[in-house]
Amino acid sequence: MILKSANGELITTEYVLPPDNRAAVSSKRSSMETPVIDITDLSKYYGKTRGIEHVNLEIGEGEIFGFIGPNGAGKSTTIRILMNLIFQTGGTARIMGMDVIKETKKIKKISGYIPSDAGLYSSMDALEFFRYCIRFYQVKNGDQRINELAQMFDVDLTRKVSDLSMGNRKKVSIIQSLLHNPKLLILDEPTTGLDPLMQSNFFELLRSENRKGMTIFFSSHILGEVQKLCKRVAIIKEGRIIQVEDIETLRKKQLKKVFIEFNGRVKKEDLIIPGIEGEIGGSDNIQSFIYSGDINMLVGFLSRYTIINLMIEEPSLEEIFMHYYK
Amino acid sequence: MTGKMNRNLFLMEIKRNTLSLTVWMIAITVLVSVTMAVYPVFLENQSKILGMMSLIPDELLQFKGISDFSDFLSVLGFYSVNNIIYMMVLGSIYAIVLSSGILLKEEYNKTAEYLLTRPLTRSEIFLSKLAVLFINVFLLNFVTALAGFICLELVRNTPFSTGAFLILSLYTLLLNILFGAVGLFMSTLVRRARPITTLSIGLVLILYFIFTLSKITEGISRIGYLSPFRYVKTNATSPDYSLDFWHLLYFIGISLLLIGLSYRLYIRKDIYT
Numbered sequence: 001m002i003l004k005s006a007n008g009e010l011i012t013t014e015y016v017l018p019p020d021n022r023a024a025v026s027s028k029r030s031s032m033e034t035p036v037i038d039i040t041d042l043s044k045y046y047g048k049t050r051g052i053e054h055v056n057l058e059i060g061e062g063e064i065f066g067f068i069g070p071n072g073a074g075k076s077t078t079i080r081i082l083m084n085l086i087f088q089t090g091g092t093a094r095i096m097g098m099d100v101i102k103e104t105k106k107i108k109k110i111s112g113y114i115p116s117d118a119g120l121y122s123s124m125d126a127l128e129f130f131r132y133c134i135r136f137y138q139v140k141n142g143d144q145r146i147n148e149l150a151q152m153f154d155v156d157l158t159r160k161v162s163d164l165s166m167g168n169r170k171k172v173s174i175i176q177s178l179l180h181n182p183k184l185l186i187l188d189e190p191t192t193g194l195d196p197l198m199q200s201n202f203f204e205l206l207r208s209e210n211r212k213g214m215t216i217f218f219s220s221h222i223l224g225e226v227q228k229l230c231k232r233v234a235i236i237k238e239g240r241i242i243q244v245e246d247i248e249t250l251r252k253k254q255l256k257k258v259f260i261e262f263n264g265r266v267k268k269e270d271l272i273i274p275g276i277e278g279e280i281g282g283s284d285n286i287q288s289f290i291y292s293g294d295i296n297m298l299v300g301f302l303s304r305y306t307i308i309n310l311m312i313e314e315p316s317l318e319e320i321f322m323h324y325y326k
Numbered sequence: 327m328t329g330k331m332n333r334n335l336f337l338m339e340i341k342r343n344t345l346s347l348t349v350w351m352i353a354i355t356v357l358v359s360v361t362m363a364v365y366p367v368f369l370e371n372q373s374k375i376l377g378m379m380s381l382i383p384d385e386l387l388q389f390k391g392i393s394d395f396s397d398f399l400s401v402l403g404f405y406s407v408n409n410i411i412y413m414m415v416l417g418s419i420y421a422i423v424l425s426s427g428i429l430l431k432e433e434y435n436k437t438a439e440y441l442l443t444r445p446l447t448r449s450e451i452f453l454s455k456l457a458v459l460f461i462n463v464f465l466l467n468f469v470t471a472l473a474g475f476i477c478l479e480l481v482r483n484t485p486f487s488t489g490a491f492l493i494l495s496l497y498t499l500l501l502n503i504l505f506g507a508v509g510l511f512m513s514t515l516v517r518r519a520r521p522i523t524t525l526s527i528g529l530v531l532i533l534y535f536i537f538t539l540s541k542i543t544e545g546i547s548r549i550g551y552l553s554p555f556r557y558v559k560t561n562a563t564s565p566d567y568s569l570d571f572w573h574l575l576y577f578i579g580i581s582l583l584l585i586g587l588s589y590r591l592y593i594r595k596d597i598y599t
Contacts, residue, residue, distance in 0.1 A: 085438070118440060123342065
């Protein structure tokens with residue numbers, strides 16, 4: 001496979017999907033001191049249905065670690081085991097050296113969690129909810145902390161949580177996870193419902209908290225947001241970790257989905273452009289493909305044709321899996 | 327069972343359940359008071375009413391819990407016969423509705439994601455909620471029994487046995503607690519988060535129906551032993567009315583067993599929302 005790095009250098013790589021990630025995917029970092037999250041051979045079955053299988057993962061202190069995979073891949077299952085909402089079928093999971101089952105109380109004192117989809121106590125207003133949450137921790141000046149975060153996220157503390165929009169509910173969820181200044185923040189699809197501006201503020205806050213030492217475990221099915229924020233990423237598919245990579249390496253393999261509508265018929269065979277991954281799809285005058293090369297080179301090549309429409313967008317994870325990881 | 331309660335959770339649960347407890351207390355108190363207000367009228371017209379009642383088939387009277395007309399004439403007998411449905415059936419419905427939802431509502435309202443990620447053990451969550459269940463069931467029984475006692479004092483024309491009244495009230499409390507334990511146990515068996523309120527209410531009504539049916543139908547009298555109502559002695563006017571040891575053991579034993587099982591199941595339960 002030929003890839004092009006950010007500085008235009010061509011890189012040749014080979015990737016073969018491992019038959020068993022336990023052996024092939026080096027998701028454990030050998031030189032790491034006590035990892036903040038240490039998952040060993042973790043499996044969960046719902047009856048006979050697979051949740052996750054033999055997941056191994058180590059996340060170091062101060063990392064912003066991305067956890068990415070399509071819906072149903074096992075991201076939430078892994079996180080729910082870490083938060084002791086569900087129990088694993090096999091393997092172990094430790095947070096800061098503590099077992100997630102036996103020492104769950106200690107773990108939860110120092111960790112925050114943003115669920116992907118959670119309800120709120122409908123009878124409470126936002127302030128009551130935050131006060132209820134913060135009383136579980138020994139936080140000095142709790143109201144001050146609540147006000148700071150509410151101001152930052154523009155949340156009206158007097159509103160009943162049942163009256164809040166989806167975006168505002170998500171903000172409430174984010175705030176409750178940060179009230180006690182956790183050392184580890186676990187986020188399960190945290191940006192759903194947030195508008196782009198708030199998303200950007202949220203990412204800035206996460207970066208700022210990370211600079212102060214917070215470790216962040218960020219699960220998402222959107223590659224773009226993981227790329228923006230994370231330093232390392234694990235890709236999970238069908239319950240198994242298929243790759244753990246530095247985000248820089250992933251960036252070098254940056255993929256785009258390209259749609260071109262030509263003015264007239266253009267044969268697929270004529271589109272000899274370095275960086276096209278896999279098959280070219282489409283009909284006589286509309287072609288689409290996954291592209292990993294230099295956009296300038298692509299545009300330069302296409303300039304010889306009359307083009308009605310050109311769209312370059314981020315491929316879905318499914319498309320990446322289909323075109324890149326097979 | 328190890329661990330302790332969490333004060334914050336306990337107080338929040340008390341607060342969340344106050345309105346419903348108040349409504350149930352008022353409803354049962356009103357029903358008991360209105361029924362007892364009829365007693366003086368009943369006494370004034372006892373010959374007419376007893377004459378009318380003699381026309382009612384025995385089975386139907388037994389269905390109402392009346393085995394002897396003389397039960398009906400004493401104030402405690404009147405209270406026991408007429409209020410059993412309020413104090414025992416409605417109290418049990420309250421207890422089972424509360425208990426079947428107290429843990430499960432966090433799952434079907436999707437708030438478990440917040441509660442279970444606080445620095446709490448499952449044991450602390452269970453014990454805090456169990457304490458709220460006990461307190462609420464006790465308060466409902468205390469207030470309604472107190473209202474009943476005041477009514478008895480207000481309408482009585484002859485003295486009644488306070489001891490018998492207390493035993494009857496204790497039976498009611500034990501029955502309510504038993505149904506509370508049943509609701510808790512059922513809720514820990516539920517895999518996918520959804521309310522089981524209808525099922526819980528249905529169970530109380532079915533068990534009450536089984537009990538009454540077994541009383542009026544000779545052939546199926548044994549089936550009545552399946553119902554906890556069977557183990558409540560309601561003949562409070564009887565001279566040898568007392569707390570039966572085996573019945574006491576039955577209520578306490580089954581309640582403790584179900585609570586213990588619920589605890590074991592809950593601390594290892596996969597929580598889905």
